[in-house]
Amino acid sequence: MLKLPCGRTLYYGKGDVLVYRTYARPLEAPPIPESPYSETRNVIFAHNVKFAVSGEALLTSFTEGDNRQVVATDSMKNFILRQSASFDGCATEGLLAFLAERFLAVYPHIDRVELSADRIPFEPLAVPGPGGFMHNDLVYRPSHNDHASAGMEVVRSEAGGSAIASHWCGLSALQLIKVSGSSFAGFIRDEYTTLPEAQDRPLFIFLDLLWRYDDPEDALRPEKGRYVPAEQVRDIAHNVFYEFATPSIQYLIWLIGQRLLTRFPQLAEVRFESNNRTWETVVEPAGGGAPGVFTEPRPPFGFQGFSMTKDDLLALRDDVPGESA
Ligand SMILES: O=c1[nH]c(=O)c2[nH]c(=O)[nH]c2[nH]1
Structure with a gap:
Protein backbone atom coordinates (compact mmCIF):
# COMPACT_ATOMS: atom_id res chain seq x y z
CA MET A 1 0.00 0.00 0.00
CA GLY A 170 5.05 -16.16 -5.92
CA LEU A 171 3.41 -19.16 -7.42
CA SER A 172 -0.33 -18.57 -7.64
CA ALA A 173 -3.31 -20.87 -8.02
CA LEU A 174 -1.50 -24.19 -7.70
CA GLN A 175 -4.08 -26.98 -7.47
CA LEU A 176 -3.02 -30.45 -6.31
CA ILE A 177 -5.03 -33.58 -5.58
CA LYS A 178 -3.55 -36.55 -3.73
CA VAL A 179 -5.94 -39.47 -4.07
CA SER A 180 -4.71 -41.43 -1.06
CA GLY A 181 -2.33 -40.94 1.86
CA SER A 182 -3.85 -37.97 3.70
CA SER A 183 -5.71 -38.12 6.99
CA PHE A 184 -7.50 -35.64 9.22
CA ALA A 185 -8.27 -36.93 12.71
CA GLY A 186 -7.75 -36.13 16.36
CA PHE A 187 -9.30 -32.65 16.17
CA ILE A 188 -11.61 -31.30 18.89
CA ARG A 189 -14.89 -33.17 19.12
CA ASP A 190 -17.65 -31.28 20.89
CA GLU A 191 -21.29 -30.39 20.39
CA TYR A 192 -20.41 -28.46 17.21
CA THR A 193 -18.54 -31.29 15.52
CA THR A 194 -20.21 -33.18 12.70
CA LEU A 195 -17.13 -33.90 10.54
CA PRO A 196 -16.10 -37.56 10.76
CA GLU A 197 -12.45 -38.40 11.25
CA ALA A 198 -10.78 -39.35 7.97
CA GLN A 199 -7.92 -41.86 7.96
CA ASP A 200 -7.51 -41.59 4.18
CA ARG A 201 -9.12 -38.70 2.33
CA PRO A 202 -8.69 -37.51 -1.26
CA LEU A 203 -7.01 -34.24 -0.37
CA PHE A 204 -7.46 -31.49 -2.95
CA ILE A 205 -5.74 -28.22 -2.13
CA PHE A 206 -5.53 -24.83 -3.76
CA LEU A 207 -2.23 -23.23 -2.83
CA ASP A 208 -0.62 -19.82 -3.25
CA LEU A 209 3.07 -19.73 -2.32
CA LEU A 210 5.03 -16.54 -1.74
CA TRP A 211 8.73 -16.11 -1.11
CA ARG A 212 11.18 -13.34 -0.38
CA TYR A 213 14.93 -13.35 -0.94
CA ASP A 214 17.56 -12.23 1.56
CA ASP A 215 18.97 -10.17 -1.30
CA PRO A 216 16.52 -9.17 -4.06
CA GLU A 217 19.47 -8.97 -6.47
CA ASP A 218 19.27 -12.79 -6.65
CA ALA A 219 15.84 -12.38 -8.25
CA LEU A 220 16.93 -9.55 -10.52
CA ARG A 221 20.07 -11.27 -11.84
CA PRO A 222 19.20 -14.89 -12.65
CA GLU A 223 22.61 -15.21 -14.33
CA LYS A 224 24.07 -15.39 -10.78
CA GLY A 225 22.45 -18.85 -10.53
CA ARG A 226 20.47 -18.03 -7.37
CA TYR A 227 17.11 -17.33 -8.99
CA VAL A 228 14.25 -19.48 -7.68
CA PRO A 229 11.99 -20.49 -10.59
CA ALA A 230 8.31 -20.86 -9.75
CA GLU A 231 8.38 -24.16 -11.66
CA GLN A 232 10.88 -25.61 -9.17
CA VAL A 233 8.77 -24.34 -6.26
CA ARG A 234 5.76 -26.04 -7.82
CA ASP A 235 7.69 -29.30 -8.22
CA ILE A 236 8.91 -29.20 -4.61
CA ALA A 237 5.30 -28.73 -3.48
CA HIS A 238 4.01 -31.73 -5.39
CA ASN A 239 6.99 -33.91 -4.44
CA VAL A 240 6.56 -33.22 -0.73
CA PHE A 241 2.83 -33.91 -1.09
CA TYR A 242 3.73 -37.19 -2.80
CA GLU A 243 6.42 -38.20 -0.30
CA PHE A 244 4.62 -37.70 2.99
CA ALA A 245 1.45 -39.07 4.51
CA THR A 246 0.11 -35.93 6.17
CA PRO A 247 -2.32 -35.45 9.07
CA SER A 248 -3.54 -32.01 7.89
CA ILE A 249 -3.01 -29.25 5.36
CA GLN A 250 -1.38 -27.24 8.17
CA TYR A 251 1.38 -29.84 8.52
CA LEU A 252 1.68 -30.34 4.76
CA ILE A 253 2.53 -26.67 4.18
CA TRP A 254 5.04 -26.77 7.04
CA LEU A 255 6.78 -29.69 5.31
CA ILE A 256 6.75 -27.89 1.94
CA GLY A 257 8.20 -24.80 3.64
CA GLN A 258 10.96 -26.86 5.25
CA ARG A 259 11.95 -28.26 1.88
CA LEU A 260 11.84 -24.88 0.13
CA LEU A 261 14.00 -23.16 2.73
CA THR A 262 16.45 -26.07 2.72
CA ARG A 263 16.69 -26.23 -1.06
CA PHE A 264 16.92 -22.46 -1.54
CA PRO A 265 19.06 -20.96 1.26
CA GLN A 266 18.93 -17.64 -0.63
CA LEU A 267 15.33 -17.23 0.56
CA ALA A 268 14.55 -15.29 3.74
CA GLU A 269 10.90 -16.27 4.02
CA VAL A 270 8.20 -18.42 2.45
CA ARG A 271 4.49 -17.90 2.92
CA PHE A 272 1.45 -20.01 2.17
CA GLU A 273 -2.22 -19.46 1.64
CA SER A 274 -4.05 -22.74 1.19
CA ASN A 275 -7.63 -23.66 0.57
CA ASN A 276 -9.20 -27.02 1.37
CA ARG A 277 -11.12 -28.46 -1.60
CA THR A 278 -11.17 -32.09 -0.42
CA TRP A 279 -13.55 -34.04 -2.62
CA GLU A 280 -16.78 -35.10 -1.01
CA THR A 281 -17.06 -38.87 -0.76
CA VAL A 282 -20.08 -40.45 -2.47
CA VAL A 283 -18.96 -44.11 -2.60
CA GLU A 284 -16.31 -44.93 0.01
CA PRO A 285 -13.41 -47.01 -1.39
CA ALA A 286 -13.13 -50.42 0.28
CA GLY A 287 -9.38 -49.84 0.84
CA GLY A 288 -6.25 -48.31 -0.67
CA GLY A 289 -6.38 -48.63 -4.46
CA ALA A 290 -10.05 -49.72 -4.49
CA PRO A 291 -12.46 -47.67 -6.59
CA GLY A 292 -14.30 -44.79 -4.97
CA VAL A 293 -16.59 -42.07 -6.23
CA PHE A 294 -16.24 -38.46 -5.16
CA THR A 295 -17.78 -35.15 -6.09
CA GLU A 296 -17.01 -31.46 -5.80
CA PRO A 297 -17.05 -30.18 -2.21
CA ARG A 298 -19.69 -27.66 -1.21
CA PRO A 299 -18.80 -24.23 0.15
CA PRO A 300 -17.85 -22.81 2.57
CA PHE A 301 -14.17 -23.77 2.21
CA GLY A 302 -11.50 -23.84 4.90
CA PHE A 303 -8.22 -22.02 4.48
CA GLN A 304 -4.80 -21.80 6.13
CA GLY A 305 -2.13 -19.07 6.14
CA PHE A 306 1.43 -19.59 7.36
CA SER A 307 4.83 -17.96 7.04
CA MET A 308 8.23 -19.50 7.72
CA THR A 309 11.75 -18.15 7.89
CA LYS A 310 15.14 -19.79 8.06
CA ASP A 311 14.85 -19.83 11.86
CA ASP A 312 12.24 -22.53 11.44
CA LEU A 313 14.87 -24.79 9.88
CA LEU A 314 16.85 -24.65 13.10
CA ALA A 315 13.76 -26.05 14.76
CA LEU A 316 13.78 -29.00 12.35
CA ARG A 317 13.22 -32.05 14.47
CA ASP A 318 14.47 -35.58 13.94
CA ASP A 319 10.91 -36.89 14.04
CA VAL A 320 9.61 -35.29 10.82
CA PRO A 321 7.62 -38.20 9.48
CA GLY A 322 9.41 -39.93 6.66
CA GLU A 323 6.61 -42.29 5.86
CA SER A 324 6.29 -42.68 2.14
CA ALA A 325 3.02 -42.28 0.29
O1 LIG B 1 -6.30 -30.24 6.82
C1 LIG B 1 -7.31 -29.80 7.41
N1 LIG B 1 -7.15 -28.88 8.39
C2 LIG B 1 -8.21 -28.35 9.08
O2 LIG B 1 -8.03 -27.49 9.98
C3 LIG B 1 -9.50 -28.82 8.74
N2 LIG B 1 -10.74 -28.53 9.21
C4 LIG B 1 -11.62 -29.29 8.50
O3 LIG B 1 -12.88 -29.26 8.65
N3 LIG B 1 -10.95 -30.06 7.59
C5 LIG B 1 -9.63 -29.79 7.72
N4 LIG B 1 -8.53 -30.26 7.07
Whole structure:
Protein backbone atom coordinates (compact mmCIF):
# COMPACT_ATOMS: atom_id res chain seq x y z
CA MET A 1 0.00 0.00 0.00
CA LEU A 2 1.64 3.22 -1.12
CA LYS A 3 1.90 5.99 1.46
CA LEU A 4 3.33 9.49 1.63
CA PRO A 5 6.04 10.17 4.25
CA CYS A 6 3.32 11.75 6.46
CA GLY A 7 1.58 8.36 6.58
CA ARG A 8 -1.32 9.28 4.27
CA THR A 9 -2.28 6.63 1.76
CA LEU A 10 -2.06 8.03 -1.77
CA TYR A 11 -1.76 6.10 -4.99
CA TYR A 12 -3.29 5.67 -8.40
CA GLY A 13 -2.47 3.50 -11.34
CA LYS A 14 -3.54 0.94 -13.88
CA GLY A 15 -4.36 -2.74 -13.53
CA ASP A 16 -4.77 -5.57 -16.00
CA VAL A 17 -2.17 -4.25 -18.41
CA LEU A 18 -1.62 -7.25 -20.66
CA VAL A 19 1.91 -7.36 -22.03
CA TYR A 20 2.64 -10.07 -24.59
CA ARG A 21 6.36 -9.60 -25.12
CA THR A 22 8.00 -12.06 -27.49
CA TYR A 23 11.60 -13.33 -27.57
CA ALA A 24 12.81 -12.33 -24.13
CA ARG A 25 16.12 -13.86 -23.08
CA PRO A 26 15.84 -17.49 -21.96
CA LEU A 27 15.99 -18.11 -18.20
CA GLU A 28 18.21 -20.90 -16.95
CA ALA A 29 18.41 -22.25 -13.42
CA PRO A 30 20.54 -24.91 -11.72
CA PRO A 31 18.70 -28.25 -11.35
CA ILE A 32 17.26 -29.46 -8.05
CA PRO A 33 16.43 -33.08 -7.14
CA GLU A 34 12.66 -32.51 -7.10
CA SER A 35 12.33 -30.99 -10.57
CA PRO A 36 13.16 -31.68 -14.21
CA TYR A 37 12.98 -27.90 -14.80
CA SER A 38 16.10 -26.35 -16.28
CA GLU A 39 15.00 -23.38 -18.40
CA THR A 40 12.19 -21.19 -19.65
CA ARG A 41 12.78 -20.28 -23.26
CA ASN A 42 10.70 -17.09 -22.98
CA VAL A 43 9.62 -17.08 -26.62
CA ILE A 44 6.41 -15.68 -25.14
CA PHE A 45 7.09 -13.60 -22.04
CA ALA A 46 3.54 -12.54 -21.15
CA HIS A 47 2.27 -10.75 -18.05
CA ASN A 48 -0.75 -9.09 -16.54
CA VAL A 49 0.75 -6.02 -14.84
CA LYS A 50 -0.66 -3.83 -12.08
CA PHE A 51 1.11 -0.51 -11.67
CA ALA A 52 0.54 2.22 -9.06
CA VAL A 53 2.45 5.40 -8.26
CA SER A 54 2.67 7.76 -5.31
CA GLY A 55 4.31 11.06 -4.41
CA GLU A 56 3.80 14.28 -2.46
CA ALA A 57 3.39 16.20 -5.72
CA LEU A 58 0.20 14.27 -6.43
CA LEU A 59 -1.58 15.46 -3.28
CA THR A 60 -3.23 18.47 -4.94
CA SER A 61 -4.65 16.25 -7.66
CA PHE A 62 -6.77 14.70 -4.89
CA THR A 63 -7.37 17.80 -2.73
CA GLU A 64 -7.75 20.51 -5.41
CA GLY A 65 -8.47 18.75 -8.67
CA ASP A 66 -5.17 20.03 -10.01
CA ASN A 67 -4.13 17.65 -12.80
CA ARG A 68 -0.88 19.35 -13.76
CA GLN A 69 1.26 16.62 -12.19
CA VAL A 70 -0.99 13.74 -13.17
CA VAL A 71 0.41 11.13 -15.53
CA ALA A 72 -2.77 9.68 -17.03
CA THR A 73 -3.18 6.01 -16.21
CA ASP A 74 -3.68 5.53 -19.95
CA SER A 75 -0.16 6.90 -20.42
CA MET A 76 1.11 4.51 -17.73
CA LYS A 77 -0.35 1.64 -19.73
CA ASN A 78 1.40 2.87 -22.86
CA PHE A 79 4.64 3.31 -20.91
CA ILE A 80 4.50 -0.28 -19.64
CA LEU A 81 3.73 -1.68 -23.09
CA ARG A 82 6.36 0.30 -25.00
CA GLN A 83 9.12 0.02 -22.42
CA SER A 84 8.64 -3.75 -22.25
CA ALA A 85 10.13 -3.90 -25.74
CA SER A 86 13.49 -2.70 -24.32
CA PHE A 87 13.60 -5.15 -21.41
CA ASP A 88 16.74 -7.21 -21.73
CA GLY A 89 16.13 -9.65 -18.86
CA CYS A 90 14.48 -13.02 -18.50
CA ALA A 91 12.28 -12.98 -15.37
CA THR A 92 9.17 -11.25 -14.02
CA GLU A 93 11.02 -9.62 -11.12
CA GLY A 94 13.53 -8.05 -13.49
CA LEU A 95 10.76 -6.72 -15.72
CA LEU A 96 9.04 -5.04 -12.76
CA ALA A 97 12.26 -3.45 -11.48
CA PHE A 98 13.08 -2.25 -14.99
CA LEU A 99 9.65 -0.65 -15.50
CA ALA A 100 9.66 1.05 -12.11
CA GLU A 101 13.20 2.39 -12.46
CA ARG A 102 12.48 3.79 -15.91
CA PHE A 103 9.25 5.39 -14.73
CA LEU A 104 10.97 7.10 -11.79
CA ALA A 105 13.70 8.32 -14.15
CA VAL A 106 11.20 9.82 -16.62
CA TYR A 107 8.86 11.40 -14.01
CA PRO A 108 10.96 13.06 -11.28
CA HIS A 109 7.93 14.16 -9.23
CA ILE A 110 6.88 10.53 -8.64
CA ASP A 111 8.56 9.09 -5.52
CA ARG A 112 7.29 5.51 -5.31
CA VAL A 113 6.01 2.82 -7.61
CA GLU A 114 4.24 -0.30 -6.43
CA LEU A 115 3.79 -2.88 -9.14
CA SER A 116 3.02 -6.55 -9.51
CA ALA A 117 2.55 -9.02 -12.31
CA ASP A 118 1.02 -12.40 -12.93
CA ARG A 119 2.83 -14.35 -15.57
CA ILE A 120 0.50 -15.61 -18.29
CA PRO A 121 1.90 -19.03 -19.08
CA PHE A 122 2.01 -20.41 -22.62
CA GLU A 123 2.98 -24.03 -23.16
CA PRO A 124 5.00 -25.22 -26.14
CA LEU A 125 3.48 -28.11 -28.10
CA ALA A 126 5.19 -31.16 -29.50
CA VAL A 127 5.79 -31.67 -33.23
CA PRO A 128 7.52 -34.62 -34.95
CA GLY A 129 11.25 -34.14 -35.32
CA PRO A 130 14.18 -36.23 -36.55
CA GLY A 131 14.60 -37.94 -33.17
CA GLY A 132 10.91 -38.20 -32.20
CA PHE A 133 8.49 -35.61 -30.90
CA MET A 134 10.07 -32.35 -29.80
CA HIS A 135 8.92 -28.96 -28.55
CA ASN A 136 8.54 -26.33 -31.22
CA ASP A 137 9.31 -22.63 -30.81
CA LEU A 138 6.42 -21.26 -32.87
CA VAL A 139 3.04 -22.60 -31.76
CA TYR A 140 1.90 -22.38 -28.12
CA ARG A 141 -1.26 -22.71 -26.12
CA PRO A 142 -2.15 -20.75 -23.00
CA SER A 143 -2.04 -22.75 -19.79
CA HIS A 144 -4.77 -22.24 -17.22
CA ASN A 145 -2.81 -23.95 -14.47
CA ASP A 146 -0.69 -22.27 -11.81
CA HIS A 147 1.48 -19.30 -12.74
CA ALA A 148 4.41 -17.29 -11.43
CA SER A 149 3.88 -13.86 -9.96
CA ALA A 150 5.90 -11.11 -8.32
CA GLY A 151 5.50 -7.69 -6.79
CA MET A 152 7.69 -4.92 -5.43
CA GLU A 153 7.76 -1.39 -4.17
CA VAL A 154 10.45 0.76 -5.75
CA VAL A 155 11.38 4.11 -4.21
CA ARG A 156 13.45 7.04 -5.36
CA SER A 157 16.74 6.84 -3.48
CA GLU A 158 18.74 9.72 -1.94
CA ALA A 159 21.48 9.20 -4.52
CA GLY A 160 19.03 9.97 -7.32
CA GLY A 161 18.50 6.40 -8.49
CA SER A 162 15.94 3.96 -7.19
CA ALA A 163 15.87 1.13 -4.68
CA ILE A 164 13.64 -1.84 -3.99
CA ALA A 165 11.92 -1.16 -0.65
CA SER A 166 10.11 -4.49 -0.53
CA HIS A 167 9.52 -7.44 -2.79
CA TRP A 168 7.76 -10.78 -2.99
CA CYS A 169 7.72 -13.57 -5.55
CA GLY A 170 5.05 -16.16 -5.92
CA LEU A 171 3.41 -19.16 -7.42
CA SER A 172 -0.33 -18.57 -7.64
CA ALA A 173 -3.31 -20.87 -8.02
CA LEU A 174 -1.50 -24.19 -7.70
CA GLN A 175 -4.08 -26.98 -7.47
CA LEU A 176 -3.02 -30.45 -6.31
CA ILE A 177 -5.03 -33.58 -5.58
CA LYS A 178 -3.55 -36.55 -3.73
CA VAL A 179 -5.94 -39.47 -4.07
CA SER A 180 -4.71 -41.43 -1.06
CA GLY A 181 -2.33 -40.94 1.86
CA SER A 182 -3.85 -37.97 3.70
CA SER A 183 -5.71 -38.12 6.99
CA PHE A 184 -7.50 -35.64 9.22
CA ALA A 185 -8.27 -36.93 12.71
CA GLY A 186 -7.75 -36.13 16.36
CA PHE A 187 -9.30 -32.65 16.17
CA ILE A 188 -11.61 -31.30 18.89
CA ARG A 189 -14.89 -33.17 19.12
CA ASP A 190 -17.65 -31.28 20.89
CA GLU A 191 -21.29 -30.39 20.39
CA TYR A 192 -20.41 -28.46 17.21
CA THR A 193 -18.54 -31.29 15.52
CA THR A 194 -20.21 -33.18 12.70
CA LEU A 195 -17.13 -33.90 10.54
CA PRO A 196 -16.10 -37.56 10.76
CA GLU A 197 -12.45 -38.40 11.25
CA ALA A 198 -10.78 -39.35 7.97
CA GLN A 199 -7.92 -41.86 7.96
CA ASP A 200 -7.51 -41.59 4.18
CA ARG A 201 -9.12 -38.70 2.33
CA PRO A 202 -8.69 -37.51 -1.26
CA LEU A 203 -7.01 -34.24 -0.37
CA PHE A 204 -7.46 -31.49 -2.95
CA ILE A 205 -5.74 -28.22 -2.13
CA PHE A 206 -5.53 -24.83 -3.76
CA LEU A 207 -2.23 -23.23 -2.83
CA ASP A 208 -0.62 -19.82 -3.25
CA LEU A 209 3.07 -19.73 -2.32
CA LEU A 210 5.03 -16.54 -1.74
CA TRP A 211 8.73 -16.11 -1.11
CA ARG A 212 11.18 -13.34 -0.38
CA TYR A 213 14.93 -13.35 -0.94
CA ASP A 214 17.56 -12.23 1.56
CA ASP A 215 18.97 -10.17 -1.30
CA PRO A 216 16.52 -9.17 -4.06
CA GLU A 217 19.47 -8.97 -6.47
CA ASP A 218 19.27 -12.79 -6.65
CA ALA A 219 15.84 -12.38 -8.25
CA LEU A 220 16.93 -9.55 -10.52
CA ARG A 221 20.07 -11.27 -11.84
CA PRO A 222 19.20 -14.89 -12.65
CA GLU A 223 22.61 -15.21 -14.33
CA LYS A 224 24.07 -15.39 -10.78
CA GLY A 225 22.45 -18.85 -10.53
CA ARG A 226 20.47 -18.03 -7.37
CA TYR A 227 17.11 -17.33 -8.99
CA VAL A 228 14.25 -19.48 -7.68
CA PRO A 229 11.99 -20.49 -10.59
CA ALA A 230 8.31 -20.86 -9.75
CA GLU A 231 8.38 -24.16 -11.66
CA GLN A 232 10.88 -25.61 -9.17
CA VAL A 233 8.77 -24.34 -6.26
CA ARG A 234 5.76 -26.04 -7.82
CA ASP A 235 7.69 -29.30 -8.22
CA ILE A 236 8.91 -29.20 -4.61
CA ALA A 237 5.30 -28.73 -3.48
CA HIS A 238 4.01 -31.73 -5.39
CA ASN A 239 6.99 -33.91 -4.44
CA VAL A 240 6.56 -33.22 -0.73
CA PHE A 241 2.83 -33.91 -1.09
CA TYR A 242 3.73 -37.19 -2.80
CA GLU A 243 6.42 -38.20 -0.30
CA PHE A 244 4.62 -37.70 2.99
CA ALA A 245 1.45 -39.07 4.51
CA THR A 246 0.11 -35.93 6.17
CA PRO A 247 -2.32 -35.45 9.07
CA SER A 248 -3.54 -32.01 7.89
CA ILE A 249 -3.01 -29.25 5.36
CA GLN A 250 -1.38 -27.24 8.17
CA TYR A 251 1.38 -29.84 8.52
CA LEU A 252 1.68 -30.34 4.76
CA ILE A 253 2.53 -26.67 4.18
CA TRP A 254 5.04 -26.77 7.04
CA LEU A 255 6.78 -29.69 5.31
CA ILE A 256 6.75 -27.89 1.94
CA GLY A 257 8.20 -24.80 3.64
CA GLN A 258 10.96 -26.86 5.25
CA ARG A 259 11.95 -28.26 1.88
CA LEU A 260 11.84 -24.88 0.13
CA LEU A 261 14.00 -23.16 2.73
CA THR A 262 16.45 -26.07 2.72
CA ARG A 263 16.69 -26.23 -1.06
CA PHE A 264 16.92 -22.46 -1.54
CA PRO A 265 19.06 -20.96 1.26
CA GLN A 266 18.93 -17.64 -0.63
CA LEU A 267 15.33 -17.23 0.56
CA ALA A 268 14.55 -15.29 3.74
CA GLU A 269 10.90 -16.27 4.02
CA VAL A 270 8.20 -18.42 2.45
CA ARG A 271 4.49 -17.90 2.92
CA PHE A 272 1.45 -20.01 2.17
CA GLU A 273 -2.22 -19.46 1.64
CA SER A 274 -4.05 -22.74 1.19
CA ASN A 275 -7.63 -23.66 0.57
CA ASN A 276 -9.20 -27.02 1.37
CA ARG A 277 -11.12 -28.46 -1.60
CA THR A 278 -11.17 -32.09 -0.42
CA TRP A 279 -13.55 -34.04 -2.62
CA GLU A 280 -16.78 -35.10 -1.01
CA THR A 281 -17.06 -38.87 -0.76
CA VAL A 282 -20.08 -40.45 -2.47
CA VAL A 283 -18.96 -44.11 -2.60
CA GLU A 284 -16.31 -44.93 0.01
CA PRO A 285 -13.41 -47.01 -1.39
CA ALA A 286 -13.13 -50.42 0.28
CA GLY A 287 -9.38 -49.84 0.84
CA GLY A 288 -6.25 -48.31 -0.67
CA GLY A 289 -6.38 -48.63 -4.46
CA ALA A 290 -10.05 -49.72 -4.49
CA PRO A 291 -12.46 -47.67 -6.59
CA GLY A 292 -14.30 -44.79 -4.97
CA VAL A 293 -16.59 -42.07 -6.23
CA PHE A 294 -16.24 -38.46 -5.16
CA THR A 295 -17.78 -35.15 -6.09
CA GLU A 296 -17.01 -31.46 -5.80
CA PRO A 297 -17.05 -30.18 -2.21
CA ARG A 298 -19.69 -27.66 -1.21
CA PRO A 299 -18.80 -24.23 0.15
CA PRO A 300 -17.85 -22.81 2.57
CA PHE A 301 -14.17 -23.77 2.21
CA GLY A 302 -11.50 -23.84 4.90
CA PHE A 303 -8.22 -22.02 4.48
CA GLN A 304 -4.80 -21.80 6.13
CA GLY A 305 -2.13 -19.07 6.14
CA PHE A 306 1.43 -19.59 7.36
CA SER A 307 4.83 -17.96 7.04
CA MET A 308 8.23 -19.50 7.72
CA THR A 309 11.75 -18.15 7.89
CA LYS A 310 15.14 -19.79 8.06
CA ASP A 311 14.85 -19.83 11.86
CA ASP A 312 12.24 -22.53 11.44
CA LEU A 313 14.87 -24.79 9.88
CA LEU A 314 16.85 -24.65 13.10
CA ALA A 315 13.76 -26.05 14.76
CA LEU A 316 13.78 -29.00 12.35
CA ARG A 317 13.22 -32.05 14.47
CA ASP A 318 14.47 -35.58 13.94
CA ASP A 319 10.91 -36.89 14.04
CA VAL A 320 9.61 -35.29 10.82
CA PRO A 321 7.62 -38.20 9.48
CA GLY A 322 9.41 -39.93 6.66
CA GLU A 323 6.61 -42.29 5.86
CA SER A 324 6.29 -42.68 2.14
CA ALA A 325 3.02 -42.28 0.29
O1 LIG B 1 -6.30 -30.24 6.82
C1 LIG B 1 -7.31 -29.80 7.41
N1 LIG B 1 -7.15 -28.88 8.39
C2 LIG B 1 -8.21 -28.35 9.08
O2 LIG B 1 -8.03 -27.49 9.98
C3 LIG B 1 -9.50 -28.82 8.74
N2 LIG B 1 -10.74 -28.53 9.21
C4 LIG B 1 -11.62 -29.29 8.50
O3 LIG B 1 -12.88 -29.26 8.65
N3 LIG B 1 -10.95 -30.06 7.59
C5 LIG B 1 -9.63 -29.79 7.72
N4 LIG B 1 -8.53 -30.26 7.07
